[in-house]
Amino acid sequence: MENSKTKIVLGVIGADCHAVGNKILNYAFTAAGCEVINLGVLVSQEEFVNAAIETNAKAILVASLYGHGEIDCRGLRDRCQEAGLGDILLYLGGNLVVGKADFTLVKKKFMDMGYDKVYAPGTLPDEVIDDLKNDLSKRGILM
Amino acid sequence: MENSKTKIVLGVIGADCHAVGNKILNYAFTAAGCEVINLGVLVSQEEFVNAAIETNAKAILVASLYGHGEIDCRGLRDRCQEAGLGDILLYLGGNLVVGKADFTLVKKKFMDMGYDKVYAPGTLPDEVIDDLKNDLSKRGILM
């Protein structure tokens, strides 16, 4: 039987180096009982997928802060499908587009790309932890 | 022959006590060569009209800063007509209505009340002095 803790992959996508939120999310999810595979910043889609496969993670948490989210994030769901990760939970958060924008539209854009949850700038970890617990329990997994 | 200086009546209308701009306008018009009959603050329409009659003034400069301009300023043109001052120049300036407002609309409202010139908040004296020189010279008066 594998390690009892739920594994999640965490990282900041693309050419993005914003590390502070990443470190806090790492800390918060670890404290909440997850095993966090934290890839840090400057993570490619490939690295996300590989890490999830290797560790049998239940969710990938992608952050994009620096504005290039639109270019960096599309296609990740397809890659997951191709890699056999199927409907693995994909969460996305940060400052996803260039500029101050209406979040409803931003959210729709990224949901359409296949992300399960899309979070507004400045979201606090507690909200995400609750959501993850919920989504996992729907899939019969206890966090 | 009367005093060679052009006479103008200056005052702040209604229940308005804003005195700083009034003192500066007084100083500036005096320096520009006018004889200023300065009624100060808290001036009623009647006082404006009486002062203009008594001194044979060529213009009345009405200030309203505190927001009650709409209530205080209407009817002054009629009073002037009734008092035989006919088309004496009526200038109006200050913060004429309650609240931050589109000045084009404000201007129209007060021009319709019969004022010859209506000035935006924060207008500097030089602009007004130039206008007055102009308007007076059109009427054959040198300031």
Added chain:
Amino acid sequence: MDLKNKKWTTDAFNTTQKEVLNQWPTGAEVDFEEAVKYHKQIPASKQFAKKMVQAKKDGVTLAQPRAGVALIHEHIELLNFLVKEGGADLLPTTIDSYTRQNRYKECQVGIDESLAAGRSLLNGFPAVNHGVKGVRQVVEQVNGPVQARHGTPDARLLAEIMLAGGFTSYEGGGISYNIPYAKDVSLERSIYDWQYVDRLVGIYAEHGVEINREPFGPLTGTLVPPSVSHAVGIIEGILAAEQGVKNITLGYGQCGNLVQDIAAIKSLEVLAEEYLEKCGYKDCVLTTVFHQWMGGFPQDEAQAFGVISWGAAAAALSGATKVIVKTPHEALGIPTKEANAAGIRATKQVLNMLCDQKYAMNKELEDEIAIIKAETRCILDKVFELGHGDYAVGAVRAFEAGVIDVPFAPSKYALNKMLPARDNNGAVRLFAIGNLPFSQDIIDFHKDKIEERARVEGRQASFQMVIDDIYAISKGRMVGRPK
């Protein structure tokens, strides 16, 4: 009318009260005994005096906006919005200008037209016209302690109605609500009428109802030197204390130079305590209020935020008990509730970021405190002398003589011979001393300071310099330098 700084007799008060309550029909709604009961059920969280004392104890600076509109429900909505969206700690009810001049008929026109137009055509809340019942709706439906803020030379009926209505704080004073707000109301008259207000507050106090009183510190808001507003504030404090007022907030309008602003707040409380003590009023609680820049504002909202935030910073560093907040609409018109809340939010961000910081004492600040104290003492001691020991009488004579002089005041009871200008560091000094009773070394100090600036600017000090200073902040600077 025989003006003396002496507690009014019960007879004198009662006789006057009858007249006052007859000035407008709503006066009949006032029932003192019932009002005392009403006050006693007001929760501590809505009591102004308590909140101020607590803030002083905690060493924090509270934020209070200005706000008032013509109609009751709109006014309630406005105040609650300022708490919810602005985070206001203390609430105002700014009274309209007709009420301030006791022109209640014109108020009625304003109320009717506001109803018709669906927007406020009055620049404040006409509390007398709304009466005790109307005022109580505000007190009851608003979430915080409320204060009446106005500018009324004869504010007796307004006080009767607002206090009976449950207001727990009342701004103003016989000098500070006359000289900047009126043209030909004699000081004797307004001081006398304000003794009535203070006595009313004193009677409430004697019945166990603590009402906060606040002389209006900034006066004309335009380059008023600290010692002048301090002298006025302290005199009004003394007059209030004599009538039995126990909870007093003294005010100061930001001049803009940080050292002078901090020195002003620091000296204000010390001086006031000293003079009240000397006069034998030993059980007054004093707090302070710092007004963000009260003169002409820049029209641009971003620049206005700069002025507002700098005011918040100076307030916090000075240690004032509360700060009165300006809005990004200041230069243009009465703010929308959104603009008003934005001003509070910018202010509170700065207050909160600075709440744990102190401005350490240094030589410059010490000197500035010393000069403000010395100047204020010159004035107050001369007032005492002119009044033969009576500050009420002395104040009237002092204004006559120009011993107290308020720059740019509209009142003919101000001599208007003194003229302020900024020195080379932006502190407000005197360009023309007028008849202020300053000692020679103080006079020389001001002269040197103004000359220093004139030298740097390569021009003579003149009225033009004063004008340049009046416009400066609205044009994005503080010292009005020549181009």
Added chain:
Amino acid sequence: MDLKNKKWTTDAFNTTQKEVLNQWPTGAEVDFEEAVKYHKQIPASKQFAKKMVQAKKDGVTLAQPRAGVALIHEHIELLNFLVKEGGADLLPTTIDSYTRQNRYKECQVGIDESLAAGRSLLNGFPAVNHGVKGVRQVVEQVNGPVQARHGTPDARLLAEIMLAGGFTSYEGGGISYNIPYAKDVSLERSIYDWQYVDRLVGIYAEHGVEINREPFGPLTGTLVPPSVSHAVGIIEGILAAEQGVKNITLGYGQCGNLVQDIAAIKSLEVLAEEYLEKCGYKDCVLTTVFHQWMGGFPQDEAQAFGVISWGAAAAALSGATKVIVKTPHEALGIPTKEANAAGIRATKQVLNMLCDQKYAMNKELEDEIAIIKAETRCILDKVFELGHGDYAVGAVRAFEAGVIDVPFAPSKYALNKMLPARDNNGAVRLFAIGNLPFSQDIIDFHKDKIEERARVEGRQASFQMVIDDIYAISKGRMVGRPK
């Protein structure tokens, strides 16, 4: 690659240059001799170094925004807007993040999509892709001195193109543009590559073209203690000077406590002069830059204006030569040009109101200056020791050993054992010293400060306290107190 703090030989430089210019087709546009001629016709009013030196002489603080968009004409329009509507004194050209990672192909995608979408999909100006000709359009059509601002570990090609393009100032450094911006670029590599950039600037200088260089002071922008950023800045200054750079601006990111912020700027210049002098670089001109709060901002624009204005005030009172300006959109996204201009206007209002005021020296400030100096000396002297007298080698070893440690840095070349937290007055102190080579009294000082706060808050100091501090300003406070 044999890293040493030694001026590169002409041979070494030339060999590398060939490679560098081959990294992307636009490299071929660079013609050094022609570029020197081009620079010589740039008017003084557009020369960054001259403007900085003049400001230092005049004792004023200049305002500089950040700004960059994908397309040339939009970028020009943006910069001119910031001068006209914001009053910017100095201009930036912020480079996009793909360029920073030398991913010029992705830049091209961004440019193409931006053209298609009619809005910038890049978070900055992709100068390498636009080439020398594109860059010159900016220099020529923009009304002010322009500086490249980026975050590029290997910024050699970018430097070649932007300097040949007529830019007169270039931000960055081998440490400050690696540790906060990269994950696995070795320090040895980035310092080496930045020696190339510095040498290029040195060669321009030898040809009579003065280029301003600015190490990136704020590092991760998040609770970085002054001594850490000072140590990095001074090392980068020394490395630059060795390669022949003559005009250096050292930076510091606002921590928020006024005394600490002023002490930081005051100590930075003195320390840098001392160390440069000691190393034998005697003809460098030093200026300073103060960055308005670089960590997480409040989302609300009014609150953001409060943070911006307080940053402007601290910059002015510290006497920094320039201030880098944030915008009311900071927390949410790259600002519109209007929001950017608004940030500058708020900033300039405060700068102008404070330009004639000084913060007088006092005991607290003296102590704070002394502690920053002592800490910085501990670090720098240990770096010198580790490098056996060579600051380049020493810097690499110092990061390995955690002798220099940058909190929250993404780079694996930072040890990440040190943790900062605010003390009870909001100054940034160390909660975990990590391996910083501080003397025992300094270690005790930090311990006491953090314990004092913990006591006040009735909790143990812990990582939770650090997290609370990270969020604090964005939530409207400075010290992250428990609820």
